[in-house]
Amino acid sequence: MNKADRISGIFWLIFSGFICIESYRLGLGSLHQPGPGFLFFWNAAAMGILSAAVIVRAWTGRKTEEPEKAVFGKENALKIILVLLALFLYAFFMETLGFILITLLLFIFLLALIEKKRWGFAVLVSLAVTAVSYLVFEIWLKSQLPKGILESLRF
Amino acid sequence: METIHSLLYGFQVALQPANLMYCFFGVLIGTLVGVLPGLGPASAIAILLPATFKVTPVSSFIMLAGIYYGAMYGGSTTSILVNIPGEAASVVTCFDGYQMALKGRAGSALGIAAFGSFIAGTFAVIALTFVAPPLAGMALKFGPPEYFSMMVVGILLLTYLSSGSMIKALIMAGFGLILSGVGMDTIGGEFRFTYGIRMLLDGIPMVPTVMGLFGISEVLLNLETEIRRDLLESRVKNLLPTLKDWGDSIWSVIRGTVLGFFLGIIPGGGAVIASFASYAIEKKISKHPEEFGKGAIQGVAGPEAANNAAAGGAFIPLLTLGIPANPVVAVLLGSLIIHGLQPGPMLLSKAPDVFWGTIVSMYIGNAMLLVLNLPLIPLWIQVLKVPYFLLYPLIFLFCLVGSYSIENNVGDVIIMLIFGIVGYLMKKFRYEGAPLVLALVLGKMLETTLRQSLILSRGEFSIFIFRPISLAFLIVAAFLLIIPIVTQRKKLSTLEE
Numbered sequence: 001m002n003k004a005d006r007i008s009g010i011f012w013l014i015f016s017g018f019i020c021i022e023s024y025r026l027g028l029g030s031l032h033q034p035g036p037g038f039l040f041f042w043n044a045a046a047m048g049i050l051s052a053a054v055i056v057r058a059w060t061g062r063k064t065e066e067p068e069k070a071v072f073g074k075e076n077a078l079k080i081i082l083v084l085l086a087l088f089l090y091a092f093f094m095e096t097l098g099f100i101l102i103t104l105l106l107f108i109f110l111l112a113l114i115e116k117k118r119w120g121f122a123v124l125v126s127l128a129v130t131a132v133s134y135l136v137f138e139i140w141l142k143s144q145l146p147k148g149i150l151e152s153l154r155f
Numbered sequence: 156m157e158t159i160h161s162l163l164y165g166f167q168v169a170l171q172p173a174n175l176m177y178c179f180f181g182v183l184i185g186t187l188v189g190v191l192p193g194l195g196p197a198s199a200i201a202i203l204l205p206a207t208f209k210v211t212p213v214s215s216f217i218m219l220a221g222i223y224y225g226a227m228y229g230g231s232t233t234s235i236l237v238n239i240p241g242e243a244a245s246v247v248t249c250f251d252g253y254q255m256a257l258k259g260r261a262g263s264a265l266g267i268a269a270f271g272s273f274i275a276g277t278f279a280v281i282a283l284t285f286v287a288p289p290l291a292g293m294a295l296k297f298g299p300p301e302y303f304s305m306m307v308v309g310i311l312l313l314t315y316l317s318s319g320s321m322i323k324a325l326i327m328a329g330f331g332l333i334l335s336g337v338g339m340d341t342i343g344g345e346f347r348f349t350y351g352i353r354m355l356l357d358g359i360p361m362v363p364t365v366m367g368l369f370g371i372s373e374v375l376l377n378l379e380t381e382i383r384r385d386l387l388e389s390r391v392k393n394l395l396p397t398l399k400d401w402g403d404s405i406w407s408v409i410r411g412t413v414l415g416f417f418l419g420i421i422p423g424g425g426a427v428i429a430s431f432a433s434y435a436i437e438k439k440i441s442k443h444p445e446e447f448g449k450g451a452i453q454g455v456a457g458p459e460a461a462n463n464a465a466a467g468g469a470f471i472p473l474l475t476l477g478i479p480a481n482p483v484v485a486v487l488l489g490s491l492i493i494h495g496l497q498p499g500p501m502l503l504s505k506a507p508d509v510f511w512g513t514i515v516s517m518y519i520g521n522a523m524l525l526v527l528n529l530p531l532i533p534l535w536i537q538v539l540k541v542p543y544f545l546l547y548p549l550i551f552l553f554c555l556v557g558s559y560s561i562e563n564n565v566g567d568v569i570i571m572l573i574f575g576i577v578g579y580l581m582k583k584f585r586y587e588g589a590p591l592v593l594a595l596v597l598g599k600m601l602e603t604t605l606r607q608s609l610i611l612s613r614g615e616f617s618i619f620i621f622r623p624i625s626l627a628f629l630i631v632a633a634f635l636l637i638i639p640i641v642t643q644r645k646k647l648s649t650l651e652e
Contacts, residue, residue, distance in 0.1 A: 004583070004584050004585070005584075007584070008323075008584045008586070012326055012330075015330075016329075019333055022348065026345070026347055030614065031609055031614030031615075031616075032609070032610070032613050032614035033610065033614075034605070034606045034609050034610075035343070036340040036342075036343050036345055036347055037347070038606070039332070039336070039601075039602045039605060039606075040332070040333055040336050040347075043329050043332050043333060044329070044333065046325075046329060047325075047326055047329040047330070050322050050325050050326050050329070051326060053322050054320075054322055054323065054326070057322075076378060076379045076380075077379075079378055080375055080378055080379060080579075083375070083378060084375070084572070084575075084576065087371075087551060087555070087572050087575075088569070088572055090555060090568075091555070091565055091568040091569050091572060092565070094555075094559065094565060094568070095565055099556075103552065106548070106551075106552075107548055107552075110548045110551075111544070111545075111548070115544040117544070125545070129548075129549070129552070133552060133556070137556050137560070140206075141203070141206035141560075142206065142209070143206070143556060143559075143560040144560070144563055145556065145559070145560075146559075146563075
């Protein structure tokens with residue numbers, strides 16, 4: 001984990017430096033009357049020291065005989081990116097398109113395109129999941145899910 | 156005598172048909188959540204939270220609490236039969252539970268897990284009954300310095316007990332503390348770290364953060380590795396442990412129960428740590444440590460008892476001090492606040508029905524779990540046969556709907572997804588999520604009590620030392636920081652030799 005620790009240590013060092021500056025801007029106040037940035041300034045300063053310790057340990061730590069494994073494997077990386085993209089699109093469009101339509105599209109995408117199941121199967125399962133989840137969340141649990149463009153249908 | 160009287164009142168509340176029904180649903184859903192890998196009790200409670208808005212606070216809390224301790228029972232089933240932990244507290248159960256199953260002893264493993272869980276769960280509730288009221292009385296004497304010192308100990312303890320590097324765990328706690336500061340400063344009223352982003356004005360919401368860090372990130376990680384589930388196809392029989400099984404494991408159950416209960420009480424402890432600690436102890440004191448990992452029944456009985464006792468113990472700081480001991484209890488705390496109740500020392504006097512009704516419902520819930528769990532194992536096996544390509548989109552859907560339903564806000568969904576990525580990266584770089592969440596949960600209270608203490612003492616830090624309870628907490632905190640340094644030095648010196 002030496003390389004990974006170096007990367008993460010540097011990230012946290014920069015992050016804590018940024019928080020120190022931001023907290024200082026917010027105002028540290030005094031010990032009698034601590035300001036809004038007081039706790040976060042000292043907390044970030046401590047984080048800075050700790051991240052420096054992570055970097056130093058990663059640099060001075062003993063090297064293992066085994067070759068270091070890459071933090072991110074290449075296999076399935078595209079799958080993860082596509083799934084995340086689909087989830088973000090779900091969030092962005094759930095109020096415009098409505099729960100029913102967006103859920104149906106998400107499941108068809110995941111099953112047909114990501115999992116490469118047959119289209120007929122994917123559409124059928126997606127329809128079933130959407131219908132059951134609508135009944136469970138909207139009708140039974142009364143979750144008030146967004147209706148989106150289907151609102152005019154009033155069901 | 157007063158406790159007995161209160162207990163009877165608790166039975167009066169918990170035995171109402173509606174509350175019995177909510178208790179039943181809670182433990183049933185909890186078991187299902189425990190069985191399903193990737194969906195934890197925190198996410199499940201968050202998803203079902205909106206459904207409880209229209210019922211009474213006591214019914215709501217009975218059901219949500221049932222999900223929590225029910226999940227502890229369910230987790231073992233998946234660990235034993237599929238070698239995948241249903242939830243984090245059952246990771247250890249895989250080591251020996253699955254090996255027992257391979258040797259044709261799945262029934263014994265499942266049976267001892269269920270009975271051990273029942274014994275531990277019941278012990279924890281009895282202890283909760285008698286410990287909580289005096290502790291709530293004592294907590295009334297706590298001022299800001301005592302609360303501050305106690306929370307510092309909680310966060311440090313979690314970082315100390317974390318399985319990886321303590322330095323990384325401390326960084327995570329620091330990160331959680333910073334996240335807790337996002338939004339409006341409760342004392343001065345100004346906005347901090349929001350940068351004009353509207354969804355940050357109310358702060359980082361806890362439930363979507365937990366769902367992202369533990370739910371979404373776990374599924375993303377599973378997508379990377381393609382889970383192979385080797386479900387045992389043979390019929391599970393002989394679920395009742397034999398006399399020999401009892402003889403081999405009863406002391407493991409007792410040790411696991413006591414250890415789990417105390418680790419559950421301490422903020423930062425919790426079911427996951429309790430199960431690991433119990434396994435380590437069982438292996439250490441066993442006459443045949445070489446059998447561990449190859450199907451030792453003690454390796455199932457101890458950790459399963461420990462995680463259930465810890466789940467019960469975690470209600471003590473929540474109900475008496477208003478402090479969540481772990482992320483799941485933090486979601487439960489949120490549910491009480493949504494219902495207009497303030498968890499803490501005043502809960503006992505202001506809402507005795509919630510306090511005693513919930514405690515008594517846990518006796519009933521534990522009994523329901525024992526009666527339900529063993530006969531329902533064939534059903535859980537069917538649930539586990541659902542292929543992962545179908546299961547993970549469903550988990551995503553639960554998380555998406557759950558995070559949206561809390562406040563009908565898309566911003567919460569986006570925050571959940573962002574923390575899903577953060578959690579995934581943290582797992583890749585070996586940073587633990589639990590210290591982050593605990594610090595996020597306690598952060599606001601920690602900051603307020605620190606600032607209040609300093610205002611009270613006119614800037615003198617000695618206020619934390621001159622008050623005996625606070626001093627005691629700080630001594631523990633100092634030990635937690637010093638021990639790793641000393642042990643590290645020892646390790647280094649032995650290496651040099």
